[in-house]
Amino acid sequence: MAATLKDVAERAGVSRSAVSRTFTDGASVSIKMRRKVEKAAQELGYSPNFLARSLTTRRTKLIGLISNNFHNPIFLEVFDLFTRKLQESGLRPLLVNLSDETDPQNSVRMLQQYSVDGVVVASSTLPPEFSKAFRDAGVPVVNSFGRYSAAPQVHVVGIDNAECGRMAARELVKRGYRKVAFLGGPESATSTQDRFSGFVNALANHPDVTVTQSFAEAYSFDAGRKEMQRLLDADRPAEAYFCGDDVLSIGVLSAIEDAGLKVPDDVGIIGLNDMEMAGWESINLTTIRQPIAQIINSSVELMVAMLDEPDRYPEARLFSCKIIERGTLRPKT
């Protein structure tokens, strides 16, 4: 079928090694030899088989891109950026959907069978066992959007979720809200836990501000909407909510609107992520921007570095977030 090394060698009348060398950079080939080989290769439409090559080089340039989040539109941006940046770096993403996988060992085995050079875990909700399992198997891992920890076990690139919580809290206080609430994603997600603790911490110095909390089942529109409806049925709403993320916020907004309340006059909302949709005029969500492009670029750079230095000491790379003011919080007084 497709031409092989041998075919090219025969056609050019040279040894197989010569052909191999013309296609591996850094190898010693004379210019005349290279010409001859390239000509033959051209005529046969030859290009080297990466997988055969990987057998000896032990490099496939395949990177497992694993996630369990295929319902939050922000992840489309994430996949877009990851695939682009990986491609630019000469790597290829093997996409793995872990939505209904619970055993890390399965994923590890699967990815080992494909000899991936490394794994990017792109999720803020996947249990940390997954990243650890890869590390334990000796596969380089970067956990993007993962939990920051002072002594990270695996490489983490993301934001300081606790700081985001504090940031949201300060912003709400600054705008004069005195009855605020946290409406998080699933309580089991580390991102939710950290945002919550930061939020509460920052409010500890403000005895005049009361805080309540609740958790949606997922980072999704429906979950946000449902949770907010529940809250509205049960109680008078708080004056302002820090929501787990943007898509959750949009669900919350929808519930508020249905209840006949006005944003930001009756209720304030601040989200997190600044996904594309947050800027849509009909949504116009005030939110904390997570610099996803930077996180992803840095993740890939880190991965590239790790390919050369697998035992690199685990580090945490955190990016700062900033508030994007739109129309869902009342103006500063």
Add this chain to the structure above:
Amino acid sequence: MAATLKDVAERAGVSRSAVSRTFTDGASVSIKMRRKVEKAAQELGYSPNFLARSLTTRRTKLIGLISNNFHNPIFLEVFDLFTRKLQESGLRPLLVNLSDETDPQNSVRMLQQYSVDGVVVASSTLPPEFSKAFRDAGVPVVNSFGRYSAAPQVHVVGIDNAECGRMAARELVKRGYRKVAFLGGPESATSTQDRFSGFVNALANHPDVTVTQSFAEAYSFDAGRKEMQRLLDADRPAEAYFCGDDVLSIGVLSAIEDAGLKVPDDVGIIGLNDMEMAGWESINLTTIRQPIAQIINSSVELMVAMLDEPDRYPEARLFSCKIIERGTLRPKT
């Protein structure tokens, strides 16, 4: 590092072939032998290297999943479903982002280097040359969401876009709209062309109905919003619009709302896709549902069939769409 066939063979005190055979189903191994080998493999944590295997079997179980659409949220659903279904079928998606690739040959070469068993082109906007290039290179291709044609050159799974156009037209007429418009995606996309021609055709029998048309730059919120703003500045709007897809429709809705007009009282909108978001209460878009899960399942099944029968005669598999009535068209009179 990881245990190899040879390690297992030595540990079990048998030949390498014996080990190989225990891990290839359909091979002849006695039960005793199998036990011995499995024990040794277990102890060493061995599992076979798929890529080495592929060298002789000529099967990698890698499928190129290529798309250029990383901005339309519907594609997150598409990726979710594709990855799941491929995984279920024992295949692995190698994700390729063709957003800024213009030369089909590059993609073909790249995927050949990874010896993919086949390629799924998941896009309604990628030029047909891409699919053709794969076919010409002898790589099995399925074009999902591609253009239907009576004599397809490659396997196509999707919907009959012209029929959708007719369906939209009939629906608008039925609801008494007499001044209707088509607001498509990019004019170069075959899906847009077909939807448009179907729409116009169906209206040919209705001399009392006037049609106008325009095209947004992309299937995106911004493009839809911008195009609608342009229309509103230039003219009185039509009574109802058939929009290229849902995300475009949402942009259009946003422009209409900003202009102080009411939907469906002042302007009617019908979209296409029925993406998750179309059902959000704050959007509540009447739309034509494209059965994406069926399309994707069928695409993967077709791909699996092609792996066994590469020269299968190209077929087109079309699924019918149906109108999902929500709140953006006025009620039937």
Add this chain to the structure above:
DNA sequence: ACATTTTTTGCAACCGGTTGCAAAAACTGA
């Protein structure tokens, strides 16, 4: 022109598997 150094080339073994073939082992039936 020659000896010396440097560069280029081919040989052969290897990466981690599979598989056709023939020998060995295990069954059959009488």
Add this chain to the structure above:
DNA sequence: TCAGTTTTTGCAACCGGTTGCAAAAAATGT
């Protein structure tokens, strides 16, 4: 028990590449 048949096993070649090593060729210095 033994010849005949069937099943299981190992050998060795192969898949499509890479690479250490030594020999061949080219470049260098005098």
